[in-house]
Amino acid sequence: MLGRIATMSLGRFMLVYASPAVIFAAVAMLLYQGLSLDPRVIPSVMIDKPVPTFDLPPVANHTAGLSSADLHKGQVVLVNVFASWCVSCRVEHPLLLELKRQGVLPVYGIAYKDNPKDSAAWLAQLGDPYSRTGADVSGRVGIDFGVYGVPESYLIGKDGRIAYKQIGPITPDDLQNKILPLARKLGGQG
Amino acid sequence: MIAETGHFAMILALAVALVQGTLPLVGAQRNHLPWMAMAGPAALAQCLLAAIAFFSLMTAHIVSDFSVLNVVQNSHSAKPMLYKVAGVWGNHEGSLLLWIFILTVYGAAVALFGRNLPAGLRARVLAVQAWIAIGFLLFTLLTSNPFVRVDPAPADGQGLNPLLQDPGLAFHPPFLYLGYVGFSMAFAFAIAALIEGRVDPAWARWVRPWTLVAWCFLTTGIAMGSWWAYYTLGWGGWWYWDPVENASFMPWLAGTALLHSAIVVEKRDSLKSWTILLAILTFTLSLLGTFLVRSGVLTSVHAFASDPARGIFILAFLVLVVGGSLVLFAVRAPTLQSGGLFAPLSREGALVLNNLLLATACGTVLLGTLYPLLLDAITGEKVSVGPPFFNAVFIPLMVPLIGALAIGPLLAWKRGDLAGAIGRLKAAFAFAAIMALGTWWWLSNGPLLAVLGMALVGWLAVGVLVELAERLRLFRVPLAESWARARHLPRATYGMSIAHFGVALVVLGIAASGTWQSDYLGVLKPGQTVTVGPYDFTLQSVGPVPGPNYQAMRGTFLVSRDGQPVAVMQPETRRYPVPPMDTTSSALRATPIADLYAVIGEPDGKGGYAARLYHKPLVSWIWLGAMVMVLGGLVSLSDRRHRVGAPSRRKGALAGAAVEAARA
Numbered sequence: 026m027l028g029r030i031a032t033m034s035l036g037r038f039m040l041v042y043a044s045p046a047v048i049f050a051a052v053a054m055l056l057y058q059g060l061s062l063d064p065r066v067i068p069s070v071m072i073d074k075p076v077p078t079f080d081l082p083p084v085a086n087h088t089a090g091l092s093s094a095d096l097h098k099g100q101v102v103l104v105n106v107f108a109s110w111c112v113s114c115r116v117e118h119p120l121l122l123e124l125k126r127q128g129v130l131p132v133y134g135i136a137y138k139d140n141p142k143d144s145a146a147w148l149a150q151l152g153d154p155y156s157r158t159g160a161d162v163s164g165r166v167g168i169d170f171g172v173y174g175v176p177e178s179y180l181i182g183k184d185g186r187i188a189y190k191q192i193g194p195i196t197p198d199d200l201q202n203k204i205l206p207l208a209r210k211l212g213g214q215g
Numbered sequence: 216m217i218a219e220t221g222h223f224a225m226i227l228a229l230a231v232a233l234v235q236g237t238l239p240l241v242g243a244q245r246n247h248l249p250w251m252a253m254a255g256p257a258a259l260a261q262c263l264l265a266a267i268a269f270f271s272l273m274t275a276h277i278v279s280d281f282s283v284l285n286v287v288q289n290s291h292s293a294k295p296m297l298y299k300v301a302g303v304w305g306n307h308e309g310s311l312l313l314w315i316f317i318l319t320v321y322g323a324a325v326a327l328f329g330r331n332l333p334a335g336l337r338a339r340v341l342a343v344q345a346w347i348a349i350g351f352l353l354f355t356l357l358t359s360n361p362f363v364r365v366d367p368a369p370a371d372g373q374g375l376n377p378l379l380q381d382p383g384l385a386f387h388p389p390f391l392y393l394g395y396v397g398f399s400m401a402f403a404f405a406i407a408a409l410i411e412g413r414v415d416p417a418w419a420r421w422v423r424p425w426t427l428v429a430w431c432f433l434t435t436g437i438a439m440g441s442w443w444a445y446y447t448l449g450w451g452g453w454w455y456w457d458p459v460e461n462a463s464f465m466p467w468l469a470g471t472a473l474l475h476s477a478i479v480v481e482k483r484d485s486l487k488s489w490t491i492l493l494a495i496l497t498f499t500l501s502l503l504g505t506f507l508v509r510s511g512v513l514t515s516v517h518a519f520a521s522d523p524a525r526g527i528f529i530l531a532f533l534v535l536v537v538g539g540s541l542v543l544f545a546v547r548a549p550t551l552q553s554g555g556l557f558a559p560l561s562r563e564g565a566l567v568l569n570n571l572l573l574a575t576a577c578g579t580v581l582l583g584t585l586y587p588l589l590l591d592a593i594t595g596e597k598v599s600v601g602p603p604f605f606n607a608v609f610i611p612l613m614v615p616l617i618g619a620l621a622i623g624p625l626l627a628w629k630r631g632d633l634a635g636a637i638g639r640l641k642a643a644f645a646f647a648a649i650m651a652l653g654t655w656w657w658l659s660n661g662p663l664l665a666v667l668g669m670a671l672v673g674w675l676a677v678g679v680l681v682e683l684a685e686r687l688r689l690f691r692v693p694l695a696e697s698w699a700r701a702r703h704l705p706r707a708t709y710g711m712s713i714a715h716f717g718v719a720l721v722v723l724g725i726a727a728s729g730t731w732q733s734d735y736l737g738v739l740k741p742g743q744t745v746t747v748g749p750y751d752f753t754l755q756s757v758g759p760v761p762g763p764n765y766q767a768m769r770g771t772f773l774v775s776r777d778g779q780p781v782a783v784m785q786p787e788t789r790r791y792p793v794p795p796m797d798t799t800s801s802a803l804r805a806t807p808i809a810d811l812y813a814v815i816g817e818p819d820g821k822g823g824y825a826a827r828l829y830h831k832p833l834v835s836w837i838w839l840g841a842m843v844m845v846l847g848g849l850v851s852l853s854d855r856r857h858r859v860g861a862p863s864r865r866k867g868a869l870a871g872a873a874v875e876a877a878r879a
Contacts, residue, residue, distance in 0.1 A: 042488070042544065042545045042548045042549050043545040045492060045495075045496070045541045045544065045545070046538065046541035046542050046544070046545050049499070049537055049538060049541050050538065052585070053530065053533065053534050053537075053538065055585065055588060055589060055592060056506065056530055056533075056588075057530060058588075058592040059588045059591070059592060060526045060527060060530065062588070062591050062592060112373070
């Protein structure tokens with residue numbers, strides 16, 4: 026093709042010259058499509074699986090720790106994985122406080138790879154939306170849940186199975202259109 | 216105050232760029248000299264303003280001004296000074312500012328050293344440059360302003376990703392950008408030529424050195440990135456076919472093709488429209504790299520914090536710039552007068568083969584990079600395309616390329632004599648056979664790829680020497696005459712030989728390190744000894760060591776060979792408190808013969824530690840070879856023909872100045 030381009034006479038094979046533009050248009054459309062897709066959304070293998078077995082102590086100054094038994098009490102709950110060093114956690118935090126105020130869905134917290142004192146100070150400063158907290162200092166429980174970044178949230182059904190996984194901060198839109206409807210469907214109080 | 220100065224300078228630079236992008240262009244169309252002449256001073260003013268903006272941000276980082284959001288998010292007061300400076304471009308906003316600054320430095324270089332360019336071409340080139348600058352300035356000002364303040368200012372920053380706190384990485388992005396942005400010069404010249412409807416050897420003589428400068432920087436940048444991945448990530452590999460690595464590799468492949476096709480335009484006045492297309496594509500791929508890294512379309516270890524609004528903006532910019540130029544190409548390219556004809560077997564033919572193979576390689580890398588996106592868009596299925604795909608398609612393309620690399624330079628222009636060329640390569644053929652048989656014997660039926668790789672090394676290295684000897688008529692005329700020929704041979708010829716020899720060294724490093732590597736992966740207790748290759752590694756002790764802004768656990772290995780101590784190696788695992796992150800710091804003992812490489816990992820709780828030990832023969836030649844290629848490029852740049860007629864004598868100094876500026 027190169028030789029042809031080199032020796033082609035005027036006006037012939039105009040299509041050859043237009044083809045780069047056409048191919049580029051197709052690639053650009055693909056890239057546009059790509060913008061609305063999120064490659065980070067990877068279907069979690071934990072969906073519909075029972076929560077892993079664990080027993081975590083509470084973060085400093087809190088009374089109730091968190092264990093897998095707490096998730097098998099026939100209640101729909103939201104387990105939120107957070108850390109005091111996590112910036113995005115601050116973003117979703119007011120939403121969790123609002124959730125607690127409304128009392129529609131219990132929220133349990135797992136402080137992921139965080140010093141329990143730091144977690145406690147963080148909760149004291151920003152408000153505590155969690156009815157139970159677990160200090161996962163080593164990150165072991167997080168690994169069992171399949172956490173690969175904070176914040177992440179898991180909606181647990183009455184049967185103690187993971188029904189939904191939220192990667193990244195919860196937005197009001199996620200809450201109203203995904204999490205709460207699903208919680209209602211699972212038969213929670215919401 | 217300093218942040219506002221920088222912000223204001225950026226806005227002024229945008230205003231200047233708007234003038235530079237319009238008046239000279241109109242002036243060139245109407246042959247109005249004063250308007251055309253505005254391009255030069257405008258380019259200089261823009262460079263000055265971009266420098267003010269860039270150094271304002273750098274000052275904010277150096278003094279740890281935590282009232283600037285960018286500093287808060289990417290710096291920390293306890294960070295060593297080197298990384299405070301490097302932190303300027305270790306983030307999305309700052310790296311864009313660096314990009315703009317480099318772009319304007321190139322523009323200023325055309326204004327300063329391009330005085331003998333035809334006035335119309337110079338005006339148009341600078342106008343096109345200005346439009347690229349406008350796009351990036353708007354992008355930065357509208358979506359990614361690095362000068363945003365925070366109130367109240369926090370007491371300290373959030374720190375820089377510890378993986379990026381490495382001297383090798385500190386200078387990797389500036390080199391990469393000098394390469395990427397450097398291809399904007401070839402692009403600007405290509406668009407200017409399309410507007411004028413004229414491409415001639417003089418044009419190619421202008422484009423080639425700029426492409427060569429960009430290519431040298433990009434090669435250096437990629438080699439540095441690969442070297443960084445090799446010794447910091449602790450995986451022992453040196454290339455991962457990560458989308459962002461590919462994003463820098465694609466413009467390199469296209470740029471290498473451009474470098475070769477521009478020779479044909481310069482010497483033979485042929486392959487014009489193809490060369491123009493390559494110039495456009497090379498810069499397109501540079502922009503595409505920017506898009507992929509910053510839009511969050513693909514996942515990668517390199518991805519900056521992504522934001523769909525930014526993605527839309529870059530995509531729109533990409534469509535405007537690339538779509539516009541490809542439409543211009545479709546309209547104007549058919550009118551380009553084609554020059555000399557040539558037979559398929561000729562120097563031109565060999566260069567076309569080079570271009571075909573490089574362009575195909577570039578296309579396959581593009582396909583592999585975008586395939587996960589394509590599949591996700593069509594079926595919603597998530598896949599990642601990894602080394603197996605790339606190795607399977609890339610190696611079969613590189614083998615004939617390297618095979619032909621030894622032959623091409625021996626062919627004459629217009630009509631070459633293949634049999635004669637191969638006849639002259641008898642020595643290379645013999646050497647390749649010896650290397651292949653030697654490898655075969657040593658490995659006793661080892662992998663075919665290793666045998667092939669070593670044969671190619673012998674073929675290419677000796678082929679390059681044969682070609683040089685042919686030019687000097689070495690051993691066929693008296694030595695004195697050969698010496699006289701050697702002194703009169705153009706530097707570009709030496710540059711070519713050196714660069715091609717560098718390729719042989721890179722292949723040597725890749726083939727040998729892959730074939731003869733030995734390793735140990737397992738748990739070691741202090742006092743235990745393992746044998747890796749010809750060396751014995753004894754883990755002497757493991758203990759905590761404080762670092763400037765991290766806590767390290769350091770293992771000490773005593774390395775010996777035949778009972779003689781050779782080295783003490785101390786790999787570390789580092790734990791950074793802000794942001795919390797563990798990194799491995801491998802210990803490396805690099806020699807031209809072989810690298811020893813040690814990584815220490817997690818304790819197993821029973822007194823042992825996970826350890827990885829490697830012995831990698833000749834692996835350094837991958838990067839040394841790349842540097843030899845760059846050296847070839849620099850020697851070629853110093854060629855007389857780039858200095859005579861074109862006042863680019865100070866180009867070396869200029870490139871140096873650009874590096875200095877980027878480092879400062």
